[in-house]
Amino acid sequence: METKKTFCVICEATCGLEVDVDNNKVTDIRANKDHVVSRGHLCVKGKRFGSIQHSPDRVTEPQKRVGDQWHTISWEQAINEIAAKIKQLKKQRGAQSIAHFVGAPGGANLVAPIFRGSFFAGLGSNRMYGTGTCDTMNKFRVNGDMYGSPMRLAYPDVDHTDFMMILGANPVVSGTTLYHLPKAHQRLADIVKRGGRMVVVNPRKVETALAGEHVFIRPDTDLYFLAAFCNGVIQANAIANERVQRHMKNFEKLKAVVSTWTAERQAKVTGISVETFNDLLNAYIQAPSAALNMATGVNQGRHGTLCYWLLESIAAITGNFDRKGGNLIGEGLIDFAAIAKDDPQMSLGYHRKDDLPTVSGQQPAGMVADDILDGEVTAMIVEASNPLLACGTPNGRLEQAMEKLELLVCIDWFRNETGNLADYILPATTWLERSGMPYALQSFVACTPKPYLYASGPVLTPPSGVRHEWWIYTRLADKLGQNIMGNPMLSLALKIAARLAHGRFGKWIKVPELLIDGMLKQAKMPNLKAMIQDHPDGFLLDENDGDNFLGTDRVLTDDGLVDLAPQAYIETFNQQTESSYQQEIANLGRLKLIGKREIRRMNSGSANCEALVKIDTNFAYLNPDDAENAGLAENDWAKVNSDFGEIHIPIKITNEMMPGTLAIPQCWGHEKADGLSHAKRHPGVNSNYLAGDGYNNIEKLSGMSHLTGILAVSYTHLRAHETRGNL
Ligand SMILES: Nc1nc2c(c(=O)[nH]1)N[C@H]1C(S)=C(S)[C@@H](COP(=O)(O)OP(=O)(O)OC[C@H]3O[C@@H](n4cnc5c(=O)[nH]c(N)nc54)[C@H](O)[C@@H]3O)O[C@H]1N2
Ligand SMILES: Nc1nc2c(c(=O)[nH]1)N[C@H]1C(S)=C(S)[C@@H](COP(=O)(O)OP(=O)(O)OC[C@H]3O[C@@H](n4cnc5c(=O)[nH]c(N)nc54)[C@H](O)[C@@H]3O)O[C@H]1N2
Ligand code: SF4
Numbered sequence: 001m002e003t004k005k006t007f008c009v010i011c012e013a014t015c016g017l018e019v020d021v022d023n024n025k026v027t028d029i030r031a032n033k034d035h036v037v038s039r040g041h042l043c044v045k046g047k048r049f050g051s052i053q054h055s056p057d058r059v060t061e062p063q064k065r066v067g068d069q070w071h072t073i074s075w076e077q078a079i080n081e082i083a084a085k086i087k088q089l090k091k092q093r094g095a096q097s098i099a100h101f102v103g104a105p106g107g108a109n110l111v112a113p114i115f116r117g118s119f120f121a122g123l124g125s126n127r128m129y130g131t132g133t134c135d136t137m138n139k140f141r142v143n144g145d146m147y148g149s150p151m152r153l154a155y156p157d158v159d160h161t162d163f164m165m166i167l168g169a170n171p172v173v174s175g176t177t178l179y180h181l182p183k184a185h186q187r188l189a190d191i192v193k194r195g196g197r198m199v200v201v202n203p204r205k206v207e208t209a210l211a212g213e214h215v216f217i218r219p220d221t222d223l224y225f226l227a228a229f230c231n232g233v234i235q236a237n238a239i240a241n242e243r244v245q246r247h248m249k250n251f252e253k254l255k256a257v258v259s260t261w262t263a264e265r266q267a268k269v270t271g272i273s274v275e276t277f278n279d280l281l282n283a284y285i286q287a288p289s290a291a292l293n294m295a296t297g298v299n300q301g302r303h304g305t306l307c308y309w310l311l312e313s314i315a316a317i318t319g320n321f322d323r324k325g326g327n328l329i330g331e332g333l334i335d336f337a338a339i340a341k342d343d344p345q346m347s348l349g350y351h352r353k354d355d356l357p358t359v360s361g362q363q364p365a366g367m368v369a370d371d372i373l374d375g376e377v378t379a380m381i382v383e384a385s386n387p388l389l390a391c392g393t394p395n396g397r398l399e400q401a402m403e404k405l406e407l408l409v410c411i412d413w414f415r416n417e418t419g420n421l422a423d424y425i426l427p428a429t430t431w432l433e434r435s436g437m438p439y440a441l442q443s444f445v446a447c448t449p450k451p452y453l454y455a456s457g458p459v460l461t462p463p464s465g466v467r468h469e470w471w472i473y474t475r476l477a478d479k480l481g482q483n484i485m486g487n488p489m490l491s492l493a494l495k496i497a498a499r500l501a502h503g504r505f506g507k508w509i510k511v512p513e514l515l516i517d518g519m520l521k522q523a524k525m526p527n528l529k530a531m532i533q534d535h536p537d538g539f540l541l542d543e544n545d546g547d548n549f550l551g552t553d554r555v556l557t558d559d560g561l562v563d564l565a566p567q568a569y570i571e572t573f574n575q576q577t578e579s580s581y582q583q584e585i586a587n588l589g590r591l592k593l594i595g596k597r598e599i600r601r602m603n604s605g606s607a608n609c610e611a612l613v614k615i616d617t618n619f620a621y622l623n624p625d626d627a628e629n630a631g632l633a634e635n636d637w638a639k640v641n642s643d644f645g646e647i648h649i650p651i652k653i654t655n656e657m658m659p660g661t662l663a664i665p666q667c668w669g670h671e672k673a674d675g676l677s678h679a680k681r682h683p684g685v686n687s688n689y690l691a692g693d694g695y696n697n698i699e700k701l702s703g704m705s706h707l708t709g710i711l712a713v714s715y716t717h718l719r720a721h722e723t724r725g726n727l
């Protein structure tokens with residue numbers, strides 16, 4: 001038995017782990033109490049990952065579907081056949097008809113994205129979709145417009161702030177997104193211990209609220225709250241005038257656009273009383289330093305881009321941006337933001353027939369069904385994702401569309417619901433089987449209140465039939481006769497490496513390790529071997545004290561000024577805000593649907609984990625008043641309709657829910673999961689049958705899907721003779 005140190009990549013907390021390994025099997029996973037930042041933190045998903053790692057359902061050889069039969073085939077056959085089909089489709093339908101779809105774990109993988117991006121660039125296709133347009137593309141859009149690069153990403157300085165307000169996030173369960181906060185509960189509770197305040201604004205009284213205070217907000221009304229908040233700080237003259245004048249532009253436009261939004265007007269739709277609003281506003285203004293944060297619960301609404309722009313603007317004009325204890329921009333080891341700015345794949349682009357944008361390389365996931373049905377997309381490689389459960393799929397529309405693809409390849413550990421429709425499943429390595437560093441954003445862009453460096457080698461040897469993603473993309477490029485990584489010499493070297501990687505010389509082929517070493521060298525840091533041997537718990541880097549962004553060449557806009565009012569946002573705000581406000585008023589009596597992340601579930605990816613999933617189904621969570629109105633009692637089945645679909649789901653009644661809201665944990669609905677035996681026995685219901693897709697249900701500035709605040713048309717008691725589960 002051996003104990004190895006590594007880190008968990010399941011969520012962005014990236015906790016340090018100690019893994020006991022016996023005969024290439026995980027026997028125990030514990031928190032590494034010496035890890036420089038997570039310091040003994042770990043959750044049940046990391047603890048029990050062994051059950052996923054060693055699941056009997058794991059795909060360990062390439063699989064090919066013929067009719068409804070699955071056959072194990074060799075890698076040689078898989079790569080040959082897939083490359084031949086891609087070649088044929090490219091010739092017949094053009095390179096842009098060959099798409100790829102990347103899921104959340106794709107972003108946790110340091111090396112795969114480089115090869116994936118390069119493979120598709122070589123193919124000539126920039127048709128990338130991903131669940132980035134289900135979680136955060138609005139933020140990348142705003143960063144690009146305000147600070148000059150999608151990767152100039154601010155984070156709240158949790159460990160130093162005197163006031164923190166969190167909208168639409170639940171870091172204690174989720175581990176946060178786009179910044180790094182292991183031990184979230186303790187660090188947020190510490191704000192209160194220091195004499196400050198930590199306020200969670202959320203339609204559900206979430207776990208994070210236990211670390212501070214909680215304020216209910218009606219789903220998808222944050223825009224009016226933030227517009228009034230922005231106007232409030234301006235009216236109170238809480239403006240850092242000198243900073244604004246020297247380092248920012250278009251303050252007057254911002255001021256004008258929010259000028260009609262008051263505490264009273266927002267109160268009508270948000271449910272946040274004038275008194276509570278003013279209390280929050282005053283606390284924010286008076287705090288010596290104050291940090292704001294918003295995440296998926298606001299990003300997925302109809303106005304995610306406008307909301308994030310206002311949130312960032314409030315921080316900027318009040319002097320809380322680029323100030324210790326406020327919202328900071330990290331100084332990464334490598335200037336990723338500058339690289340991303342000049343990379344046409346990463347910057348804002350318009351590559352589609354419609355006017356929807358490509359943000360940070362991603363086209364809207366909510367357009368996949370339309371693009372397939374319109375004949376724009378004929379083939380797709382899905383890497384580390386399960387779009388059938390993750391995306392809006394009105395009554396299952398996405399599944400019907402994806403069945404029409406001429407080629408569907410899933411690179412995954414399992415045959416998930418999307419994989420069921422695939423022609424090929426290509427088995428990939430797990431994070432315990434590869435070298436890595438925590439998410440690129442935290443490592444290189446330093447989106448973390450506690451900057452640190454960590455790197456580790458593989459803990460396990462992969463099964464012989466499993467491959468790293470870099471290898472898969474390189475072999476496909478080789479077969480297609482196209483370059484990988486641009487440069488022809490490097491391309492040739494990589495192709496030779498991939499050809500040899502699983503033969504006699506295999507143990508000498510260390511492509512990911514060389515790449516990681518290259519990145520570390522560029523950052524003037526110790527190499528991977530030294531990190532593993534000399535720094536098994538990582539090491540801390542300089543803290544970010546603020547006052548290092550504004551007025552420096554790190555602001556990447558053309559004129560070096562922060563843009564407080566990008567023209568597209570002003571136009572969209574003027575076009576949409578009044579009319580959507582009136583709709584909100586008209587819809588005040590209607591129930592709104594939100595999602596719910598659970599500590600034992602990681603999107604759909606942990607659904608098959610016996611050690612985690614012990615309940616048969618997800619539930620819809622309702623306030624007692626709403627339950628009574630519909631004649632529903634605990635555990636009754638409800639029939640919920642939206643404009644898009646219908647589901648049948650059992651309910652739980654709880655005061656945690658704001659009246660007028662319904663929360664359903666997403667990424668359930670495994671009744672067809674033939675490759676996931678445990679998930680199939682505990683199927684639950686796919687709440688995204690109620691979400692819309694297509695052009696009208698997409699936020700136009702960033703391509704984000706509309707997945708929260710969905711209006712219910714009706715919710716009624718399901719009579720006993722009606723079927724259970726999805727219709
Ligand atoms: N345990 C667990 N952890 C996860 C995941 C998981 O599935 N399970 N998923 C991972 C992924 S992919 C991501 S992107 C991150 C996301 O991390 P977070 O952004 O923290 O995501 P959630 O926990 O869903 O928090 C969103 C919150 O928004 C609230 N909300 C919904 N609608 C609104 C609204 O209109 N306004 C406001 N103000 N609040 C609203 C919801 O009640 C919810 O508490 O989590 C990651 N971590
Ligand atoms: N209604 C509603 N819908 C939502 C959300 C919501 O809040 N509300 N949240 C949205 C968000 S934020 C997200 S990110 C999506 C999540 O949706 P996805 O990003 O699609 O994530 P998963 O459903 O977990 O699917 C991940 C798949 O990747 C595989 N996998 C894991 N690690 C690796 C790896 O290293 N390599 C490879 N090749 N495969 C791997 C897993 O086995 C699994 O099959 O759901 C979205 N859907
Ligand atoms: S909090 Fe996130 S990173 Fe830490 S053990 Fe749990 S899933 Fe892994």
Ligand SMILES: [Mo]
Binds near residue numbers: 104134135
């Ligand atoms: Mo996500």
